[in-house]
Amino acid sequence: MRPRVSVQDSALRHGNFSLRIDPVRSEDAGLYEARVAYNREVQSCQVELGVITVTLSPPSPVVENEPLLLSCNSSHRASLVETRWFHNGCLVPTSGTFCSLHGALSFLRPAMSDAGSWRCQLRYSDNEIISATYNLKILGFDGPTNPVVYAAAGSAAD
Numbered sequence: 521m522r523p524r525v526s527v528q529d530s531a532l533r534h535g536n537f538s539l540r541i542d543p544v545r546s547e548d549a550g551l552y553e554a555r556v557a558y559n560r561e562v563q564s565c566q567v568e569l570g571v572i573t574v575t576l577s578p579p580s581p582v583v584e585n586e587p588l589l590l591s592c593n594s595s596h597r598a599s600l601v602e603t604r605w606f607h608n609g610c611l612v613p614t615s616g617t618f619c620s621l622h623g624a625l626s627f628l629r630p631a632m633s634d635a636g637s638w639r640c641q642l643r644y645s646d647n648e649i650i651s652a653t654y655n656l657k658i659l660g661f662d663g664p665t666n667p668v669v670y671a672a673a674g675s676a677a678d
Contacts, residue, residue, distance in 0.1 A: 521548070546571050551594035571595045574640060574654040584632060584660025590651060591624040592640030601644040606639040632660045 537554050549571040552642045555564040572594040582588050592603065603623045605612045614620035618627060623642060629635060635658045641651040671677035 541569075541590055543673060544571055546573055546595070548595075570650070572650050572652040573641070574638075574652050576654070576656070580657065582630060582658045584658055585629045588627045588630055590627075590638060590640070590654060590656070592642060593623055594642055594650050596642070596644055596648060596650060598648060600642060601645050602643040604641040604643075606641065607634070608636045609639075620676065630658055631660055637653075 521614075522539065524541055524543065524545075528536065528538065528540070531538065537556055539552065539554070541548055541663060549569055551566055551568050553564060553566045555562060561608075572592065575593075576582065577589045577591065590605075603620055605614070605618070605620060605625050612618055614625070617629075618625055620626075620644045623640065625638075625640070635651055635656055638656050639653045640652055641649060643649050669677060
């Protein structure tokens with residue numbers, strides 16, 4: 521996993537044996553064990569790392585009015601019961617413009633107003649709730665609805 525993992529050497533003297541993984545990948549999910557021997561004593565602990573991923577299909581850049589799919593997956597082993605999506609903090613109804621199925625959200629005709637923070641929330645049969653955020657960027661025209669722009673002669677026009 522090098523060079524993505526590190527241990528803070530300065531923290532070891534204070535009993536902190538934390539492992540840092542940056543960036544985390546899907547394949548990093550699983551059980552981690554730390555064993556520390558000091559004098560004749562051996563201490564150990566186990567930590568399970570769960571990973572959640574949000575992917576975009578087709579990959580960026582997203583163009584206005586071209587269909588796209590946001591998918592949310594987790595390494596959690598229980599059965600997925602419910603997926604909820606939030607756009608800029610507001611719950612998104614999955615009817616009409618958006619369609620949600622098995623952790624994915626499809627956009628039939630994405631608009632510039634769909635850009636921003638999207639959060640998926642997964643609820644599992646063991647009542648575990650896991651969420652992740654994706655910042656969606658959309659290429660398109662975000663100008664006036666009227667395509668006529670007037671400018672005074674001798675001035676600049678955008």
